[in-house]
Amino acid sequence: MKIYPMVSMEMDDEEKEDFSAPIPCPTPDYPYGLKICLTQDEMAKLEIDPSEAFVGGIVHLHALARVTSVSISDDAPTSYSSGGTRARVELQIEDMCIESEDEENQAYD
Numbered sequence: 001m002k003i004y005p006m007v008s009m010e011m012d013d014e015e016k017e018d019f020s021a022p023i024p025c026p027t028p029d030y031p032y033g034l035k036i037c038l039t040q041d042e043m044a045k046l047e048i049d050p051s052e053a054f055v056g057g058i059v060h061l062h063a064l065a066r067v068t069s070v071s072i073s074d075d076a077p078t079s080y081s082s083g084g085t086r087a088r089v090e091l092q093i094e095d096m097c098i099e100s101e102d103e104e105n106q107a108y109d
Contacts, residue, residue, distance in 0.1 A: 058101040058102055062098075063095065072109060
């Protein structure tokens with residue numbers, strides 16, 4: 001099986017320029033759908049102490065996800081889109097673990 005390199009999912013300048021929302025808001029750095037939320041229930045399952053989390057901290061996330069939907073379509077050009085092939089794959093995270101990348105980096109300092 002091929003191992004793919006880790007890549008940044010941050011939107012480039014052109015993608016940020018094309019961003020639109022129904023109400024005015026700051027342009028996000030990352031596309032919608034790439035953020036996950038863990039409540040106290042999920043953190044308890046992962047044995048994570050929420051008091052150890054801090055804004056800006058980096059964690060290493062390992063997850064297994066099931067493909068729940070695949071859609072590939074060819075769109076005709078419109079006044080707001082150049083058309084072309086569009087693809088969407090939905091994933092349901094089923095198993096996950098998290099480790100602090102900050103602690104690991106401090107160990108090497």
